[in-house]
Amino acid sequence: MSNEVWIVADSKLDGSIRQVTFEALSEAREKIAGKLGGKLCGVLLGSGISSHAPELGEYGAEKVYVIDNELLKNFNTEAYTIALSELIKKHEPSIVIAGNTVFGQDYFPRVAARVGAGVTMDAIKIDVTDDNKLRIKRYSHSSKAIPTQVFHENYPMMTTVRPNSFKIIEDSKTPEIIDGGVEINPADVKMKIIELKTKESERPELAEAERVVSGGRGLSSEDNFRYVYELADILDAAAGATRAAVDAGYCPYDMQVGQTGKAVSPSLYVAIAISGSVQHFAGMGSSKVIVAINKDPEAPIFQKCDYGIVGDLFDVLPPFTQNVKTLVSEG
Amino acid sequence: MRILVIVSQTQDTEAKIEVVSSGDSIDVEGMKWVMNPYDEFAVEEAIQSKEKHGGEVVIIAMGPARALETIRQALAMGADSAVHISDDSFADSDSFATGKVIASEIKKLDEFDIIFTGMKIIDEESGQVGIHVAEELDIPHVSLVSKVVSIDPSGKRVVCQKEIDGGHVIVESPLPCLITCPDAMNEPRYASLPGIMKAKRKPLKTVTIADVKAEELGLTPQSLGKEGARVNTIEIKIPQIERKLRIIKGSAEPMVKGEEVASAARELVEVLREEAKVI
Ligand SMILES: Cc1cc2nc3c(=O)[nH]c(=O)nc-3n(C[C@H](O)[C@H](O)[C@H](O)COP(=O)(O)OP(=O)(O)OC[C@H]3O[C@@H](n4cnc5c(N)ncnc54)[C@H](O)[C@@H]3O)c2cc1C
Ligand SMILES: Nc1ncnc2c1ncn2[C@@H]1O[C@H](COP(=O)(O)O)[C@@H](O)[C@H]1O
Numbered sequence: 001m002s003n004e005v006w007i008v009a010d011s012k013l014d015g016s017i018r019q020v021t022f023e024a025l026s027e028a029r030e031k032i033a034g035k036l037g038g039k040l041c042g043v044l045l046g047s048g049i050s051s052h053a054p055e056l057g058e059y060g061a062e063k064v065y066v067i068d069n070e071l072l073k074n075f076n077t078e079a080y081t082i083a084l085s086e087l088i089k090k091h092e093p094s095i096v097i098a099g100n101t102v103f104g105q106d107y108f109p110r111v112a113a114r115v116g117a118g119v120t121m122d123a124i125k126i127d128v129t130d131d132n133k134l135r136i137k138r139y140s141h142s143s144k145a146i147p148t149q150v151f152h153e154n155y156p157m158m159t160t161v162r163p164n165s166f167k168i169i170e171d172s173k174t175p176e177i178i179d180g181g182v183e184i185n186p187a188d189v190k191m192k193i194i195e196l197k198t199k200e201s202e203r204p205e206l207a208e209a210e211r212v213v214s215g216g217r218g219l220s221s222e223d224n225f226r227y228v229y230e231l232a233d234i235l236d237a238a239a240g241a242t243r244a245a246v247d248a249g250y251c252p253y254d255m256q257v258g259q260t261g262k263a264v265s266p267s268l269y270v271a272i273a274i275s276g277s278v279q280h281f282a283g284m285g286s287s288k289v290i291v292a293i294n295k296d297p298e299a300p301i302f303q304k305c306d307y308g309i310v311g312d313l314f315d316v317l318p319p320f321t322q323n324v325k326t327l328v329s330e331g
Numbered sequence: 332m333r334i335l336v337i338v339s340q341t342q343d344t345e346a347k348i349e350v351v352s353s354g355d356s357i358d359v360e361g362m363k364w365v366m367n368p369y370d371e372f373a374v375e376e377a378i379q380s381k382e383k384h385g386g387e388v389v390i391i392a393m394g395p396a397r398a399l400e401t402i403r404q405a406l407a408m409g410a411d412s413a414v415h416i417s418d419d420s421f422a423d424s425d426s427f428a429t430g431k432v433i434a435s436e437i438k439k440l441d442e443f444d445i446i447f448t449g450m451k452i453i454d455e456e457s458g459q460v461g462i463h464v465a466e467e468l469d470i471p472h473v474s475l476v477s478k479v480v481s482i483d484p485s486g487k488r489v490v491c492q493k494e495i496d497g498g499h500v501i502v503e504s505p506l507p508c509l510i511t512c513p514d515a516m517n518e519p520r521y522a523s524l525p526g527i528m529k530a531k532r533k534p535l536k537t538v539t540i541a542d543v544k545a546e547e548l549g550l551t552p553q554s555l556g557k558e559g560a561r562v563n564t565i566e567i568k569i570p571q572i573e574r575k576l577r578i579i580k581g582s583a584e585p586m587v588k589g590e591e592v593a594s595a596a597r598e599l600v601e602v603l604r605e606e607a608k609v610i
Binding site for chain 1: 342344345348350357368374381391426427430450453454455456457458461462465466467471472473474475477490494495496497498499500501502503505506513514515516560562563564565566567568569570572574575576577578579580581585586587588593595596597599600602603604607609610
């Protein structure tokens with residue numbers, strides 16, 4: 001086994017690399033690679049993505065393993081599982097980390113099972129113990145508990161990390177770029193992506209956002225969600241929602257914040273017409289400042305927020321948004 | 332069609348969560364145990380698939396005697412039979428060992444077409460067991476399926492929709508295949524009274540460590556239970572965030588009304604700038 005520390009890049013559909021990858025590189029460099037005395041390496045998997053490899057060097061990767069293969073297009077689970085598993089077997093890194101994105105949640109446990117690794121998901125803290133075992137903290141019990149977990153003798157030690165948990169610190173290196181040299185047999189890829197629909201959004205991505213404005217069932221229509229979007233845009237915030245709002249068709253599923261949906265931890269979370277369920281709080285309860293606007297004084301959210309107004313959103317939001325707008329434009 | 336559902340019982344996380352005095356596990360004294368909510372969606376999806384395509388739904392659960400309540404609930408919802416893997420040696424096994432044991436029992440069943448399970452368990456939130464089972468059985472998995480678009484039992488294919496950032500994908504997989512279920516993919520039904528009565532007579536097989544033959548799975552007695560886990564919990568903390576709870580209310584009634592609205596809006600923006608310094 002080598003003592004390399006691998007960060008597997010999370011790519012967006014256009015091939016660009018997600019923030020969480022740079023966060024993981026920055027944190028692993030300081031908290032893990034330094035202590036292990038191991039090389040910090042990037043891993044880049046995908047189709048037509050090679051040109052992005054040097055970007056991983058900007059955050060300290062000394063080596064980047066690249067597998068650029070047509071079969072890895074559109075995040076095919078089977079192809080990714082084969083690619084990363086084979087790469088791990090070939091180079092035997094000691095630690096492998098990726099982002100806890102929709103995609104990371106999908107193929108990372110499968111790779112761990114295939115290579116016999118120990119694995120945890122959605123870590124919010126990472127470092128190593130004195131005897132060089134990976135140690136992580138994460139949320140459990142609908143985010144009401146934070147266990148600390150330490151790995152045993154199963155290698156590699158693998159974890160996904162929650163986006164927006166670590167600071168990005170640049171450390172410019174010119175990485176050695178290595179062809180992963182993994183073949184994927186097309187016959188082993190039995191699943192097919194038969195349609196991929198995406199909508200471009202100008203707003204920041206939820207998991208990465210510094211501010212989030214979310215709406216709940218109380219918005220009562222898709223059209224009314226413009227109240228949420230308008231405030232979000234003025235604050236340069238991401239727009240989120242509860243499952244009740246998504247379920248009712250007021251907004252798309254990828255806006256859902258919570259136990260099932262996205263986990264966010266912004267400095268400001270504005271909850272509009274949201275009751276404050278355990279499941280919603282599981283995804284945003286660690287936000288620094290929580291603001292609630294709700295017409296029900298008994299809504300549970302008023303027991304667990306910082307600031308709030310008991311009022312009808314349709315009365316309160318227009319002047320509130322206007323005041324924010326004035327303030328922001330004054331700088 | 333033969334449909335399997337892997338279900339588990341979980342601590343009810345709506346309750347207050349406290350840590351035991353040794354500091355490394357959750358106090359389950361007096362805890363309410365429920366069917367893992369995500370598994371309710373899995374059971375519902377299985378029953379709907381059976382209603383459409385015919386066949387049978389088999390429940391598989393691993394856990395102590397109390398897990399029987401969850402199995403009965405699934406049978407009362409409309410599943411046909413169940414396998415209960417119950418032995419104290421399995422208690423606190425990690426996701427790998429759990430996945431291996433469940434997969435080994437599935438291999439002993441007759442052929443099957445599809446497996447449904449929850450996306451994660453709400454207490455431990457590991458989110459791995461289903462995927463480990465799929466790997467162990469060497470079948471594809473599709474995780475976080477928001478909608479099963481179609482199942483073609485004779486053509487042995489399933490088409491699912493899955494939400495991704497900024498959109499969705501439609502995935503086609505050969506059967507057998509394992510699907511993990513988030514919430515909101517359907518409306519789980521309640522167990523009816525006749526359903527509950529019928530559940531008592533439905534076939535239930537109990538499996539113990541002797542039946543599982545752990546050694547053949549490459550699982551020594553040491554690799555089962557808490558001691559054998561690949562990752563150990565050494566400490567649990569309850570996050571404590573003190574919230575300010577500065578709520579602006581109306582004077583006559585709780586809601587701000589009339590002139591109060593504008594001043595409340597102004598006041599809130601002011602504290603967010605001056606005190607919280609977030610805008
Ligand atoms: C397994 C499982 C997983 C789940 N996962 C998630 C998840 O990931 N995310 C999530 O959000 N939920 C999740 N839920 C659902 C969760 O339990 C709640 O049902 C949901 O969060 C409620 O959303 P809400 O607050 O918008 O709706 P409600 O609880 O109906 O609250 C609406 C609020 O709007 C207020 N309101 C109405 N009209 C107005 C108005 N004009 N002005 C001001 N206020 C108004 C009301 O007073 C009320 O408090 C999950 C549930 C289960 C079982
Ligand atoms: N002991 C168990 N018995 C049966 N199913 C389980 C067990 N543990 C987990 N599962 C299933 O695997 C899914 C994922 O659980 P987990 O990986 O523990 O978060 C759950 O929704 C359950 O359906």
